[in-house]
Amino acid sequence: MTIQEYVERGREAMEAIKDYDQAQTDKLVYEAAKIIYQHAAELAREAVDETGLGYYEDKICKNTDTPAAFWAYLRDKKSVGIISENKETGIIEVAHPVGVIACVTPATNPNVTPLGNFMDAVKGKNAIIVSPAPRAAKSTTHTVELIREAMVKCGAPADLIQVLSEVTLANSQALMEACDLVIATGGSGMVKAAYSSGTPAYGVGPGNPPVVLDRGYDLKEAAKMTVTAVGSDNGILCDGDNLLLYPQEEEEKFFQALKDEGVVLFEDKADVEKFGAVLFHDGHPVPELVGKDAPVIAKAAGFDIPKDTKVMGLKIDAVGKANVLNKEIMGPIVVLKGYESFEEAVAMAIQNMEEAGGIGHTAGIFSNDRKHIEYYGERIPVARVLVNQPTPDAWGPSTNGLSPAVSESCGTWGNNILCENVDYIHLINVSKIALPLDVQVPSPEELFKD
Known part of the structure; x- marks a missing residue:
């Protein structure tokens, strides 16, 4: 026909x-x-x-x-x-x-x-x-x-x-x-x-949401929602977390909260670089690893992790073009970076989207501070800012006021x-x-x- x-x-x-x-x-x-x-x-x-x-x-x-x-x-x-x-x-x-x-x-x-x-x-x-x-x-x-x-x-x-x-x-x-x-x-x-x-x-537009964990927010709740966001459908959701920015002084406690939720963390720089090498080739995602289970991706990078692992976390030193892992991974992986001030976190979130992709799509914030939420929302160049929710809720479930959608547009950004x-x-x-x-x-x- x-x-x-x-x-x-x-x-x-x-x-x-x-x-x-x-x-x-x-x-x-x-x-x-x-x-x-x-x-x-x-x-x-x-x-x-x-x-x-x-x-x-x-x-x-x-x-x-x-x-x-x-x-x-x-x-x-x-x-x-x-x-x-x-x-x-x-x-x-x-x-x-x-x-x-x-x-x-x-x-x-x-x-x-x-x-x-x-x-x-x-x-x-x-x-x-x-x-x-x-x-x-x-x-x-x-x-x-x-x-x-x-x-x-x-x-x-x-x-x-x-x-x-x-x-x-x-x-x-x-x-x-x-x-x-x-x-x-x-x-x-x-x-x-x-x-x-x-x-x-x-x-x-392509996704690659940054999420800021504000000081004073419950670390266990943030870890729980991060696993939901990053692990859902093995991370192939365009509105799932990719970069998570956390207060530097709370690193130990937050990492423990992530581990308590079953996240396998890699903090050694050499180990993290192995993931970048297998997930991307010439700056582009390796198709064979897109949407695969966490243990499969870990195996490709040379690591054995528990078979029931849903999410992995990779600690990085810099955002944006400095690390290929800041690009949209399309897998059950969250990239982790500490910050000193809230303003620095917002600046890094913006920098990451401008240099590594995802501008216009979605961003998230875990915060109890209304002024910080508004500060973030006024500066971050995205169509949707998810507050105290997993970022995949950008599709519009009944728990927020966004209209249900299978296509999430990103404005002129x-x-x-x-x-x-x-x-x-x-x-x-x-x-x-x-x-x-x-x-x-x-x-x-x-x-x-x-």
Whole structure:
């Protein structure tokens, strides 16, 4: 089937549901979420077996928590017809579909990225066509097939969601050019291709979040949340911690707290350098070690660690370009560096993103000091600052006010047009009906008189 035929099928599917009301539309959103939730373990197993990335149990959680969080967020939102009216301004907002959306998805999230994109898209009565990562084509295709089954059970066209059967760079590029909107989730090269396709596009930037541990914060809690952030899905989450900055005088106590949580620490400079040598080649991550279990990575560096180790910590001497380990590792490893003053910690966090990558994406802070939190938030160039939470909560679970997303945009810092999580509202055109206002408009002379 040609790319144009995929697009035409998507348009026909949209035409079939153009008169759906809000309840009918929300039924499609619900059933898509439900069927992936019901097949969570099966899809997780397939994803790990096919891609070799991540951790099976964590992927099950992704496949249950994501549909639940998306549905809880979307179920009471208006997205069909008139969605709001402001009597004070005289503005009535009306929602319209954007059209057929090309969704380029990564190997790291072959199940929840297609699902999240579809739930947001069909909420506005759009259709999507998924271009899967070649490494995850089987798992992504199965995900799409399940959602298609759910659509048919609702009496809706299966072609509201499609997946390319032949995954090539040329087909992906052609799809982006033929659709009405692109959501590109993956590497920077692919995002640039989306922006150069001539089609409006939402992209994401690379992650590499720095986290600052402030003085006075509970060290055990910080260690616990660090393990959650770094260990989740073997560290392949773009919003998972990479660099953690801690008060220098609390090093011994904090390192012990990390060890108590099962983290294996490497503090000797020569040992740490061995990890840099095996994880990166010419400054680029070694693909064979991305998303692998901690003991596998340790073995490659010449170390034997307990088989049940989830996270390793590497102590470094300098941030930024001074050490290749400051780049996004995409593994269950946190890089550790002490600081003297809080201001120094913030400066190092910024320096690390500017020199080693991740600018615009996400940052974290463990702190009980509101002034420090605001100081950090006003200076750190990211779209999301996670306070006293694991940084992967940037995706928007119910425990914070961020909208659930499978694509986290990074603003102009990360060469993205959005500086927030990609949401259903970004996948509808909202037109404004402007009623006349009975107001007295001041004259220019009145406005500009001294």
